[in-house]
Amino acid sequence: MTPIALSLPGFPDAAPGAGLAGGILIGLAAALMLLGLGRIAGISGITARVVGLGGGIDRAAAVAFLVGLPVGAAIIAMAQGGLPANFAGPIPLIIAGLLVGIGTRLGSGCTSGHGVCGVSRLSTRSLVATGTFMVAGIATVAIMNALGLEVLS
Amino acid sequence: MTMRKVATSLVAGTLFGSGLALGGMTNPARVRGFLDLFGDWDPTLAFVMGGAVLVMAIAWRFQPRMIAPLFEDKFYIPTRKDLTTPLVFGSALFGIGWGVAGLCPGPGIAALVIEPVSALIFVASMIAGMGLVHLLKGEG
Structure with missing residues (x-):
């Protein structure tokens, strides 16, 4: 993960490169939901839809989106040999x-x-x-x- | 059409989850570090938000030029403009919860594979909170 291991002067613990890269992936995901399915990628709303507490996107698509969240996190965890979590x-x-x-x-x-x-x-x-x-x-x-x-x- | 919608949604969710993990948002310590503005501030989350907003701002420029989304017959975009008490009060409650544990809905669900028991406690409580609003609004 060298290319994104940038540092920010004055903030030794910050990970601006990884943050920006992660943000771009999130933006691409939201763009895909908007331009592909015409929907806002709002996770609280999608969760409510999945558990039957709200309307919106097709139920199957809502479930698929929520399933993707831990799948994506697992891919990064495997690539990086685990993720810090406190x-x-x-x-x-x-x-x-x-x-x-x-x-x-x-x-x-x-x-x-x-x-x-x-x-x-x-x-x-x-x-x-x-x-x-x-x-x-x-x-x-x-x-x-x-x-x-x-x-x- | 349904299969394509489900597949697109799965890809988007996976991209979203990988972005959260890569950006450090599945680690509550990092999120609380960002909110600790008056203490040991960690600006990482600002880069995550900045990157996401930048890409999404470009997507919003494309959207009006499309007659319809790729796999859906029309766009479903919020049209409300009214600033209401529930909007502000609800957002304040959400912000307090976000500050208490350093988790919002996406990272909470993504973290189910990183710290399963803790993430499940958070997600189950969150769904219970959503259910409570549903009941009190008389929608149940």
């Missing part, structure tokens, strides 16, 4: 999962639908949603750090 414990994961599930349905989207597909077409709703979840996420991490709440092992 997850929170069960209680924070349950709280986070509930908030993400409730929030993305009320807010009609997540990082993919609003953050990538909506922001790139300058949708006002998506720009507002993205700004809101970014600020909320940054504030949450800042408050948790200030309170000394360590969730990752």
Whole structure:
């Protein structure tokens, strides 16, 4: 993975090359959904469709998209001989999962639908949603750090 | 037509999942590092978002020149423009959840092959949250 092992001055832990390459793959995936199937690649919406909590894309296509997510991650994990993963414990994961599930349905989207597909077409709703979840996420991490709440092992 | 739609969707999902993993988004430590703007900030996620938005902005330039998508009879693009309380309140709740565990829906599902038990706890809770909204809205 040498070509993408770039570094950013002042941020020794950042992986800008791998980040940009990953972002381009995500953009190509979203472009394929738009130009191929005429749909927004919004993962919260696609998930709701799969479990019968929302409409939209054909059910079989929605299932195929969700199946592809871990398949793609597995390909990269195999190519790189494993992937670093540092997850929170069960209680924070349950709280986070509930908030993400409730929030993305009320807010009609997540990082993919609003953050990538909506922001790139300058949708006002998506720009507002993205700004809101970014600020909320940054504030949450800042408050948790200030309170000394360590969730990752 | 259905087979082609399913195949296209599988390819798109696989590309998406590989992009998330390559960009480090399946590692919650990296995502929380990005959100830790006032601490030990890790800007990687900005490059992921930047790359994705750039490619997608080009796709949006192509879209109006196409009569229909390749494998579908028309485009299904959101038309709503109204800024509502649920949009902002929901996005805020989502952002808090994102900050707590460093996971959003895509990476949570992609991580099912990386950290299966943790990812499953997150995804199951997320679906429960979605179900709750569905019930409260009286759609169940």
